Amino acid sequence: MTTRWSRLTAVLVVGFLSGAVAVGALAQSAGKTSLVGKLEGPEVVTDAGKAPKAFKEAPQLAALVKAGKLPPVAERIGQDPLVIKPLKEIGKYGGTWRAGFTGPADFWNGFRCCSGPDHLMFWDYTGDKAVPNLARGLEMQDGGRAWLVRLRRGMKWSDGKPFTSDDFVFWFEDIYRNKDLNPTPSAAMAINGKQGVIEKVDTYTVRFKFLEPYYMFPDVLAGSTDLAGQWGAYKSMGGFAPAHYLKQFHPRYVGEAELDKKAKDAKFDSWVRLFVYKNDWALNPDLPVLSAWKTATPINTPTWTLERNPYSVFVDTAGNQLPYIDKVVLTLAENLEVLNLRAIAGEYDYASRHVDLGKLPVFLENQAKGNYKVYLDPGDYCDLIIKFNLNYDADPELGKWFNTADFRRALSLGIDRDQINETFWLGTGTPGSVVPVDSNKYNPGPQYRKLWSTLDIKKANEMLDKIGLAKKDAQGYRMRADGKGRLRIEIMTLGGQFVQYTQISEMIREQWKKIGIDLQVQEVERSLALKRTAANEQQLAAWNNDGSEHLFTFPQHVFPFELAAVATSGPHWVKWFHSAGEQGKEPEPRMKELMEKWKKAFGVPEKERIQLGKDIWRIAAEEVYIIGVVGQGPAAMGVRVVKNNMGNIPSRMYNSPDAKTPGISRPATFYYK
Amino acid sequence: MLAYVGRRVLLAVFTVWAISVLSFAIIQLPPGDYVTSYIAQMASSGSVVTEEEAQNLRIQYGLGQPIYVQYLKWMKLVVRGDFGQSMEWKRPVIEVIGDRLWLTVVISVAALILTWVLALPIGIYSAVRQYSPGDYLATFVGFIGLAVPNFLLALVLLYLGFVLFNAHIGGLFTPELQDAPWSAARAWDLAKHLPIPALILGLAGTAQQVRIMRANLLDELRKPYVVTARSKGLSELRVILKYPVRMALNPFASTIGYTLPYIVSGSIIVSLVLGLPTVGPLLLKALIAQDMFLAGTIVLLLGVMTVIGTLLSDILLVWIDPRIRIEET
Amino acid sequence: MDARIFVASQWQLMWWRFRKHKVALVSAVVVIGFYTIVLGADFLAYADPDASEAQRSLMPPQRVHFFDGGRFAPYVHGVKGVRDPQTFKRVYRPDPSRKVPIRFFAEGAPYHFLGVFPATRHLIGVDGGGDAAQAIFLLGTDVQGRDLWSRLMYGTRISLTIGLFGVTLSLILGVFLGGLSGFYGGVTDTLIQRTIEILRSIPTIPLWMGLAAAMPREWTILQVYFAITIIISLLGWTELARVVRGRFLAMREEDFVVSARLVGCTRTRTIFVHMVPSFMSHIIAATTLALPAMIVSETALSFLGLGLRPPAISWGVLLQQAQNVQTVAISPWLMLPAVPVIVVVMAFNFLGDGLRDAADPYGH
């Protein structure tokens, strides 16, 4: 048959091609690869004594100063510089950092690399400890009921205007509390559901006051929360805002008519849209900022360019005003393959976002040609989790099983994690439960990594038989207890994400056949996923719990926390949780216990909180509300491709959205050798 | 003649209107709206959007009104030459599209020309030498383009370009000239980047054109006037080129209109793979993000482009075929 | 004049002319070949297309040794695979000492031949091909270690049937509307022609995207499958309609139709007894030419993520999964599904050309 021949020839051709792949000596190797280095990073020098007295600046700024267009560097930085000790050495000024982005929706890209970060507090390189950042100091008062934030004297916005307590008050009174700008109060500004307030003490001191002890507050300021600096501005959050600039767009300071005209001229339907636009770090180049770089050409153009902020308060230990690198240019990549291929070709100086782990071999192959090095930054979290919708009521039978601990445990035991790790993490991940990496301070103990999380078909089958799913059909699939035929479960996946949820789910589907579970994989598009979770139509869903290593600032993948989710553990419980029991349904006891502990933790000293954290994870691991599959892998932004001529690059960095990786490694200290 | 053109123009206008309705309808087809996909986007990148915020957004974007109201609203803008604001890009649609439309046209036209350069000789040859090995070979080559999935071809070429020639990956400009103002240098840079996309696109159309040319010519070759021409003692080549080919070109010209949308569609896919700054990838994003004004405008503009293309080809036809001119006047 | 004789003699002539087009003849065979695959996919596939196994992820196509010690006894070497810790590629080394004989009509996974007769025999297979070492992979495996050959077989089944359904649908639409347009002319004609013009002025891709995006995503693979077919054909009918209309216009004036109407045949009778048969051949040709377009469309839709989605298997899905840099760079064999696409599309085109040339009344 002609076709058969055409194929056979094709086979031979390709067989020849792949000959190249099949050669080479093979060393059987277990354990971690050389690509994962030791965790390291720059440090903030908090001891004012060690701060440099004299400052240097980038040549082009010096020129401006000479031309009288800019005040001298010392004035610009102010009396209390934010001193950062570079990882390896003092760098050189200059150069352009080339990277790629995928469009207006990709704003995280710039925030993570270039915002400084501009949090009041921020994590040290271990991602564990919150240290003063923009804030010179943070002082707990009144047993945690009040927090005194000391600002840096003489510190300025990027337009040269001083950064003072007024900017906090303005944000609190005119943005946060303005119903048009922000309809819903933020959990970050509240403790135990009770909202706090911000008050001015003096020009450089503000106080956050709460009704109950809020011991978590430093971590909240450090994490990617609603009080985490200007990146939150696009949704009217942040904790502070450039009052002097934004007032001109706020009805309280300008007449309605005038403001409406401004909006119309800018082609906006309402002043709200105008204000939100003007207050957007990525969209509005005129917006005064505190970050190391500031947007020059906005994110909604083919190239998103960021330039050094001449008033940047960041300096190195030698007194050089940071950043070293002049410019960050993110060019629009029409699709991810192009973006990756550009990285492979070495057209980017530093890339980790959107870099696809599946392409690791190709990256390694081209390291020399592209003159770059590949690093792996495994996360401390689980790269693949499977959420059960514990509130699923469209099919009571299924709902019942999802709420049966042994059912969830059995399914977890039915997964061959090594297979998945080998196939999709190229063996770089760690199979196991949902608990974060052992070194995480909330980790309940090594034994919980394996708990209910190893392949044990026999046990799984026994458990399923025992709970009343013994009956099987001709194909060997388990029958429903209510006699309505085969027990069919559906898992919802999203395509085009960092992790290949659909393909992995297909593999799990195959594995679960062995325990008689018929899993249907259903890839959906993002908006639909959202609709289905909101409508409580989701049964199982595959996702990851990145951020959960910061249990208290990023909890949405530990228990039912947010409604607008692409993977939910139970919308009714979310409502119950946020409405303090007024809406939704009351969770089952252990989930309730977990939620209580989480709430409690914000109001107790760290030692106690850590204990609570461990309890929470213990419960999560024992109950298997969420199946952990493979974790601590580099799947999400963990494959880092850096040009060899870039300096101060950590061999491994803490990889977490809550730490704005690579922000935690202070890109302001990167430089070109 | 004028009457004819006038009639065609009127028809075109009607068609454009129909397209505007259709395109708007297309955008409305998928469930949910921009806000839905925005929240989903947020949620999947780890940030939380509450119901109230969603409602706010809906009101601000004027969503939730009945579709015909939104359509009229849009049309009011369109007739004023302003196509409204892109929700995702937070800029006027026109700005967002910017050069992309022209680049799309450039690529499409380049592809069209390439198609003809390939298709004409192949078509003529395989008609004159029907069933000869040459005929088969030519047709074969022509069909290859049609048969090879162009998205795969594009990716392979992209990769080979990098491996073999260290070519810049994707795009139509070298990064330096990416957003430089138009200049000779930039135009030349564009010209240098054109061949590969044009080829990939052109190949797809070629087969079709070869077929048309071949069929037409086969018909014409049997007409007596060819014998007349021969009996004058003209050389075979001259006979064929002056008479039957000339005739066969007429229906050929009339296919521009139908080839254009074909190529534009192709350009969407190819642009996506090669990362070309055309309207293609923009449209795809817009449709997924349900950024209705942007998506609607792009579909509308593409439609208009093809209508104009058809119109031109009709007029061209009248111009090159005197007979029609006589009948029509 | 008697319609039957008319048609018969015309078919006769067609066949004569068709035979001339050697390539078309070959293509016909190829096409038939492909549709036998459609029927016998599960017989030709020797492995479960969904069976994944990390230990044989991205295994390159195996070299088949046809002769063992002089006599014909095809076998492959057992392979051992590990991941190279330096390159992170999976490398497979054939183990010459272990021969895995290829058995013909071997026992394998049970299936229903033609969906009815339960069977376990497959064209080829190995004895107990369970573990990675004891199996054949003619075309290698994908990331999940699934056998590409078997997936290709099942993909062929879906993709080619989609094409067929689609064409049939647009054929019905095309002949009906084109017929109306051509036979009645006047307002009907203008109306239909405008519709066609508008449909054609919209670049197909956005039209697909809109329609495809509109499909309830909670639909099962099967529902999506049919929806896709309908979408593609909704846009595919215009070309056929144009052809049919053209023929009708030409026909209308021809003597035999006129006479048929003079002797008082009813309209429908005239159409279906006299006109339609007389250009059946053209319709067939046009249809054949429409088919490859359908197939290409299916792959394109899948590429845009709007067509069939995994776990469904179609050429589009297979190609879509090959649509990435690492495939081109390190596992090129995953692009093999392009070969059948190319072959079948070309075959259909040549076949269609042959038919059209043959149907052409001026053909010498």
Added chain:
Amino acid sequence: MATEPLLSVRNLKTYFAQDEGTVRAVDGVSFDMAQGVTLGIVGESGCGKSITARSILRIVDRPGKILEGEIHFRRPPKNGGMPQTVDLARLDPNGSEMRAIRGAEIALIFQEPMSSFSPVHTIGNQIIEAILLHQPVTRREARAQTIEILRRVGVSSPEERVDQLSNQLSGGLRQRAMIAMALSCKPTLLIADEPTTALDVTTQTQILELMRQLQREDGMAIMLITHDLGVIAEMATDVAVMYLGRVVEQAPVDAIFHDPKHPYTRALLTSIPRIRSRTRERLTPIAGAVPHPYDRPAGCPFHPRCANFMPGKCDREAPALRPVADHHAVSCFLYE
């Protein structure tokens, strides 16, 4: 030398090889043509008249091929030299010499005046082209000549006509223009293939009259191909009767009409009205009386329809063309 014929065709065989079988369109045709005469060639459609003409011009369409035979054509003296004879059958159909002869020395006008002109080029354009091809003149001169010749063939106000398209002309005018084109280079042999078939009776006579007049003036020979015996009677000096690719009888026109020898010729003469009505032949080209070209009968091709069929003879071997009287040759066993 005057006795040497202008054109003498010997045993010409032009076959069309096809999958369905070989069509022997012209199967051993022989005849002579003196200078200035008008040779009429008659026969039913499909008897090979036109193919013979095209064979002479060497413009037979593929897959048609001249298998054997000679076509001796006497070329007029070039600048005072001796006239020399060439065998057209031997020439390369697209060679320079053949092309020099084609159109210049042997011209063709044929049936469909409607479609024999390119519809998208002006009449003038197409005639001028011919002139420029064969004569060393400038475009302007050529145009002048064209207008002149158009006037000669009786096209009114040729200055405008010259720039018109063929479909703006009436059938008669078109045919005149056709003739004008044919005569534009003063050929010595004009082949007229059914020149009047498509015209109405009055136009017919005009055209024929025109041709006679032009012949008188230019003294060219005319090969008049038709199935219309009326036209023959009007125009021809000699007649060749063809049947299934063979000449069955050749004689001066009077001899043909008053003393036809071959049974087929007789049949033709008696059945004039039938032949006159073309339409039915048109409707059924293959079916009907003339046998299908693929299965031509053995022996004398006419024997199945022959009144004087002699079993055992006519269906065995084919008769040869034999002289039966002065200038009168027949191929029939009756005369052996």
